[in-house]
Amino acid sequence: MHRILGRYTEYIYALLRIVVGLMFVLHATQKFFVYPPLPRGAPSMEHLPTMLIVGGVIELVGGLMILFGFFASIAAFIASGEMAVAYFIGHFPNAFWPHSNGGEPAVLFCFIFLYIAAKGSGLLSIDSLLGTPATKA
Helix, strand or coil, rough: CCCCCCHHHHHHHHHHHHHHHHHHHHHHHHHHCCCCCCCCCCCCCCCCCCCHHHHHHHHHHHHHHHHHHHHHHHHHHHHHHHHHHHHHHCCCCCCCCCHCCHHHHHHHHHHHHHHHHHHCCCCCCHHHHHCCHHHHH
């Protein structure tokens, strides 16, 4: 079958990496700065437990590294692990299926980050500008 967007694959991958990195950074800013604002009824993040602080740091630093494509493979591998832990600690005890326990975002982030860890930074990245091996799959 003919791929309609096949010639744009690397640019679409770069867009995926950038958008996912930005979404991850926004999770950190929500924890630390309450911006973007939390939905109504969400628990307050004023006094974060240590595990959420560590998660927030991974989200902020790792998300920026993924967003800008700076050693994105390493950052995405760590972020993938964080999302697996977040799923099994925060969602899995509530119900088996991600649809039922609110864990879909964690599962999706986990597997997208695993893909980024395998593929590397790609185009439109700091790694590609510096010519680092982290750009290649």
